[in-house]
Amino acid sequence: MASYDTAKIDAILAKNEYAEANLLAILQDIQAAEGYLPRPALEHVAKSLGISIARIYSMATFYKAFSLKPRGKHICTVCMGTACHVRGAGRILDKIEENLKIKAGETTKDLLFTVERVNCVGACAMGPVVIMDGETIGNATANKINKVINDIKADSKKS
């Protein structure tokens, strides 16, 4: 692997005062900057804070917000909260998985899409809800979401 640029990790560590108590926030900042938690970044954090990589690994795998694998350019999050569930969120997820030929939690080979499940985003009244790249789509239907996905696919082919 090419050498990893640790400068931005140092900036994140500095922002969080190099404090072990801020480990959750540090990992969140890395995830936000990189889209996932790259191993070299975590090794650098372990070394800088003087803690074991296992300790970091336990955090990274306990909290759902983190991914140890690179994620897609577009993140499609299907809300599986109770209200969305009773209004058919499962069927929408099935259709998205069918369209992208991946399961929830996976990323397409071309790194274009990652499909994720979330347990509630608080937009229950608008369920089922799908979040596409941060934009909340209420009263979602399989057709509505697959159209958005297909549009993105078409756009990426053009460019």
Added chain:
Amino acid sequence: MERIKSIKQLQDLEATLAAARKSDRPVVTVCGGIGCTANGCQKLVAEFKKLISEKNLGDKVELLVTGCLGFCEMGPVVVVYPQKTFYKKVQVADAADILDSAISGKAVERLLYTDAEGKKIEKEDDIPFYKNQKRELTGILGVIDPESIESYLAAGGYQALAKVLSGMKPEDVINDIIKSGLRGRGGGGFPTGKKWESCRKAADKLGASKRYVICNADEGDPGAFMDEAVLQGNPHTVIEGMLIGAFAIGSDEGIVYVRNEYPLAIKSLSAALAQAREAGLLGKNILGTDFSFDIRINRGGGAFVCGESSALIASIEGFVGEPRAKHIHMAESGLNDKPTVLNNVETWANVPLIIKNGVAAFTAIGTGDVTENPWNGSKGTKIFSLAGKVNNTGLVEVPMGATLRDIIFGVGGGIKNGKKFKAVQTGGPSGGCIPEKYLDMPVDFDELSKVGSMMGSGGMVVLDEDSCMVDFAKYFVEFLCEESCGKCTTCREGLARLKEILTRITEGKGRADDLELIEAVCETLSQGSLCALGGSAANPVLSTLRHFREEYEAHIFQKKCPGKVCKKLIKFSINDNCTGCTVCAKNCPQNCISGARKEKHVIDSAKCIKCGVCKEVCKFGAVTVE
């Protein structure tokens, strides 16, 4: 904003701001809550801004983007003051007409709410959804700008803090909260004042100078969004509540632990904290007194168990969120082993209300008599998020003791599409399903637990006749299975076994003794788990088994799913209503529907994956499920 240096200066400023707010200009209020955001309200706001600047209407009309107005079902929602005209499902193209009508004072007919009898209703307060609520905490969400401290001050904000700092002793504050009967809105229902009292006493006894107050905004119950709405729409009220709590227990540091899945709330709270600091309402020597306190935000990592108080503290300390044994009380040894008070968002939001309006005003609402003991009743209001198969989904606030019927039918307008009510799920994964026969039961902390559910934080998901209770129980077990932190064997393994059993029942492979097995596993799970989440994890299963046993039996013995949900037990077919329009065949992902145009179609059961698309797209009711 300039730093406010004294209580007197705060009161003067409030009077000035309140007077300035009484302008003659009509105010166009657009809901910026999460529900309306999902419905595209930002585009609407942009359009209003554009029109106001293009037509130079700045001095004729005012635009206000608020937090959640509650009636999510009708979103995007716009309310025009002073008439308080309510407009539903407002589209970008409607913006111009609303501006014109706000200035002329004549309502836009086509956007008015229509009631069940087809009558148009103009004013918000006359709409049954609002009329049947008691909006002590949520009413203010409609009149303030979440991102402006001036707006909160003008509406009487921080007056409770001023009252506390004008000579109340910490003990007086604690006493008021005990007497108000306020109980924790996060689910447990522990009297808030008692919690504060034991923390203050323990800390004084230990001689601890460091004490923490924490706001639990890790609203993890799927199907609940009350805390999100309050935190996003009125962050200052939570800050004010925490300030008062900190004064009462003698703390100088507060933390809000908020779900990372709530970006709008985090944004709103961050802005509010910065403003409060600038105004001298947070930081050193608040309002010129010797009281100092500040608050920081901790973002959660997406773990349900972190809503449990001791797990939440572990998470703030930078560890995985595993609960710990409760024999060490948080009042003595919480965050960083220091005395800690932890309350949820809605509880904190109630505090300024009690201090400002007085104990009597608070105890006038609710059930029981709490003069002697706060455990003897449930006082004040409760916010619920009403969702699922109900007509008026949204944020609902009712007095404690309102019946389920009041909430689901009075406010909620009954079941969607004229279907029959089957059950309501309260309390999220720790709660249970309540059947029709208990609809007239008053909703408070104690009544709900009697029927095997609990208040929880206030999620209320309504189920109709098309829901399968076994599938629903399985949904919660799957959720809990994923979210169990894994520390206790009974929770980790018990849930995995429950998932196995429920899965085979929904697949038609249930065994005759499965129900007894479920009960045995549930008992072990409840008894053997350390934290409240594990202890209550069996509730969704036990309550459905208790109230809907016949549905479980139908799955096991007749191999039928009465709710027609479980895929392995149902079969799709096409009846004589079919006109041969071919829509179902075109939409079938399996291409297993055949038939000539204008002739009855047939589904090939062998290839059918029971996705239900054909039933969804058929306009003639020709697809039946058995």
